[in-house]
Amino acid sequence: MTEPVKLTLQCVAVLFACVVVGLLPFYIDLFELMQYTLFCSMAVLALSLGFIWGFGGILSFGQTAFFGLGAYSYAVAAINFGDSTPAIGLAILIPALFALALGYFVFYGQISDVYLGVITLTVTLILFNVFNSTAGDAYTIGSARLGGFNGMPAVPTFNMPFDPSNILFPEQSWYVTGGALIAIYVGLRLLLRSPFGRVAIAVKENETRAALLGYDPRLVKLLVFVIGGAIAGFAGALYVNWGAFVGPTIFALSLSAEIIIWICIGGLGTLVGPIVGCFLIEYLVSQIGTQQAVNSNLVLGAILVVFVVLLPKGLVPTIRDGLLALGRLGAGRSRRGDAARGHEIVDEGPAGAQPAGAE
Amino acid sequence: MDLAALVALNVVNGAASLVLLCLGLAIIFGMMRIINLAHGEFVMLGAYAAVISANAGVNIYIAMLIVAPLCVGLVGLIVERCLIRFLYGRLVDSMLATWGLSLLIVGIVTTIFGNTMQGVPTPLGGFSIGAYRTSWYTIFLAAVALVVLAAIYGVLRYTRFGLVARAVMQNPEMAAVLGVNPARIYMATFSLGAAVTGLAGGVLAPVSGITPVMGGAYVAKAFITVVGGGAAIISGTTSASALFGLVNQLGAYFTTPVYGEVILFIAATVLIRLMPQGISGRFFRGTI
Numbered sequence: 001m002t003e004p005v006k007l008t009l010q011c012v013a014v015l016f017a018c019v020v021v022g023l024l025p026f027y028i029d030l031f032e033l034m035q036y037t038l039f040c041s042m043a044v045l046a047l048s049l050g051f052i053w054g055f056g057g058i059l060s061f062g063q064t065a066f067f068g069l070g071a072y073s074y075a076v077a078a079i080n081f082g083d084s085t086p087a088i089g090l091a092i093l094i095p096a097l098f099a100l101a102l103g104y105f106v107f108y109g110q111i112s113d114v115y116l117g118v119i120t121l122t123v124t125l126i127l128f129n130v131f132n133s134t135a136g137d138a139y140t141i142g143s144a145r146l147g148g149f150n151g152m153p154a155v156p157t158f159n160m161p162f163d164p165s166n167i168l169f170p171e172q173s174w175y176v177t178g179g180a181l182i183a184i185y186v187g188l189r190l191l192l193r194s195p196f197g198r199v200a201i202a203v204k205e206n207e208t209r210a211a212l213l214g215y216d217p218r219l220v221k222l223l224v225f226v227i228g229g230a231i232a233g234f235a236g237a238l239y240v241n242w243g244a245f246v247g248p249t250i251f252a253l254s255l256s257a258e259i260i261i262w263i264c265i266g267g268l269g270t271l272v273g274p275i276v277g278c279f280l281i282e283y284l285v286s287q288i289g290t291q292q293a294v295n296s297n298l299v300l301g302a303i304l305v306v307f308v309v310l311l312p313k314g315l316v317p318t319i320r321d322g323l324l325a326l327g328r329l330g331a332g333r334s335r336r337g338d339a340a341r342g343h344e345i346v347d348e349g350p351a352g353a354q355p356a357g358a359e
Numbered sequence: 360m361d362l363a364a365l366v367a368l369n370v371v372n373g374a375a376s377l378v379l380l381c382l383g384l385a386i387i388f389g390m391m392r393i394i395n396l397a398h399g400e401f402v403m404l405g406a407y408a409a410v411i412s413a414n415a416g417v418n419i420y421i422a423m424l425i426v427a428p429l430c431v432g433l434v435g436l437i438v439e440r441c442l443i444r445f446l447y448g449r450l451v452d453s454m455l456a457t458w459g460l461s462l463l464i465v466g467i468v469t470t471i472f473g474n475t476m477q478g479v480p481t482p483l484g485g486f487s488i489g490a491y492r493t494s495w496y497t498i499f500l501a502a503v504a505l506v507v508l509a510a511i512y513g514v515l516r517y518t519r520f521g522l523v524a525r526a527v528m529q530n531p532e533m534a535a536v537l538g539v540n541p542a543r544i545y546m547a548t549f550s551l552g553a554a555v556t557g558l559a560g561g562v563l564a565p566v567s568g569i570t571p572v573m574g575g576a577y578v579a580k581a582f583i584t585v586v587g588g589g590a591a592i593i594s595g596t597t598s599a600s601a602l603f604g605l606v607n608q609l610g611a612y613f614t615t616p617v618y619g620e621v622i623l624f625i626a627a628t629v630l631i632r633l634m635p636q637g638i639s640g641r642f643f644r645g646t647i
Contacts, residue, residue, distance in 0.1 A: 059451060109632045114394060114450060118582045119628055125579045126624045133617040253575050257458055264455060298466025304459030308452050309445055 070233025099229025151247025399574025405560020427561025435553020589637020
């Protein structure tokens with residue numbers, strides 16, 4: 001695909017997603033709308049890992065650490081302030097600072113990919129254990145009790161900015177969550193087109209070469225990691241807004257695994273892929289939850305194994321490459337340059353992939 | 360004094376369980392560079408094998424020391440043939456696939472045996488140190504850890520299989536030129552690692568809660584210890600287990616068990632930052 005075609009397709013996809021977000025409340029009932037709100041907040045989380053893994057080459061097994069921290073920060077701040085506006089800010093700021101500290105440690109220590117995975121996994125487990133043991137009066141921040149294993153119920157949900165008396169209705173929450181998803185997608189897309197985004201991809205492709213060209217890979221990776229952490233924290237706030245609840249299971253390994261599964265299935269190195277994968281898997285899990293015969297772990301595990309072994313590229317790149325191959329076949333001419341560009345990392349999925357995710 | 364003896368015993372116990380938990384992983388990671396994230400589930404399968412056979416009337420020691428490693432070794436063999444052998448050299452993919460495998464195993468075990476399991480009583484009874492009572496089983500665990508360590512060392516150092524396995528680990532192409540089939544060695548090594556992990560699950564079964572998700576509690580600890588220990592299987596695992604066992608138990612003694620684990624993880628992260636090659640990469644170069 002040539003650059004203008006790609007750009008057009010992306011714009012069409014974003015416009016279509018905006019229309020879907022705008023019109024959906026008129027066509028489905030409230031229960032389903034709530035469910036899609038949850039999916040959208042999870043898709044923001046998927047984007048955060050899809051960004052740092054696919055475009056920064058950082059495989060974090062503990063993206064839920066930032067998600068959970070964001071959720072807890074939001075909950076504590078919202079209970080204390082009674083207003084969600086500063087709480088959302090904190091839900092972005094605190095995970096970003098945490099990512100900054102952890103990332104400094106990891107990237108400036110030149111720790112290899114594998115150890116990075118192990119360390120992020122460990123950090124998530126630490127947070128799970130710590131928040132699990134915060135039962136009792138000793139663990140109170142302001143007027144918010146952390147509540148240990150039981151978590152924090154009845155967290156205030158989003159309200160109009162700086163107007164705590166004006167709490168958002170579920171439909172409005174849907175607009176906020178769906179809009180946030182689109183905004184973050186567009187934001188990341190723009191970021192990847194900026195000089196910084198291009199350097200980040202260069203570092204991912206070949207760290208030594210980027211360093212020899214005068215860029216500092218450690219700093220670039222750290223910044224990518226911090227941006228990912230901030231987005232994951234924001235996803236945490238969206239998640240709490242959906243359920244008005246946060247508990248330590250938000251740090252559980254199963255959710256970390258799920259994020260990675262979304263991306264493996266949707267396609268690493270794309271931004272649409274993680275969203276598509278997230279919607280597909282979350283829908284599947286919610287369907288599995290309605291029956292007793294098979295266990296969701298079993299299905300998810302099998303899906304992950306099958307995708308890693310048989311379809312390592314994921315759905316979106318596979319479909320895109322298939323369509324491109326078909327297109328070339330139909331046009332009856334072989335243009336090697338285009339074929340090579342089809343594998344380019346900043347490439348984007350076909351417009352058809354977006355509706356599948358947005359609906 | 361009695362208290363000091365008790366804490367010392369706890370440290371030995373913590374280090375021994377870490378050694379048992381990590382050896383299988385160290386064999387698989389150290390020799391094959393495969394990150395087996397289903398390690399915790401292998402432990403869980405070992406525990407299930409031991410408990411189920413013990414509840415079915417098999418002698419508890421046979422169940423723990425023979426049935427569990429055999430079962431999990433067999434599972435390891437199947438997993439290697441059906442999954443892992445496609446993933447050599449693809450480190451990240453092997454991590455992802457074994458993570459999928461771990462979810463799959465948890466799902467299968469939950470489907471078959473449900474969410475809880477009747478445990479087995481801890482054998483051997485207890486004894487007193489002054490005013491404190493503790494269990495002979497902690498001594499038994501330490502003894503098993505020592506025996507397993509000695510056995511693995513013996514196999515790797517003094518047998519033909521050990522020699523060939525170490526050769527394949529260092530240079531698979533050269534070993535293949537000399538007439539060894541690396542694929543078979545990898546298969547045997549993976550099964551051996553799985554069997555040792557199964558043994559760990561078996562002997563830990565009487566002292567832990569048996570649930571399908573129990574593996575999650577072990578996998579991070581085992582990984583951090585193996586990574587902290589470095590490439591040398593025996594010396595790395597032993598030194599890292601001793602260090603982390605000490606840190607964990609002292610932390611747990613002075614604060615709470617939860618913060619003991621937190622302190623362990625933080626200490627391990629700092630250690631990896633300071634010594635990316637692990638303890639054995641720094642102090643025990645060239646050992647097994």
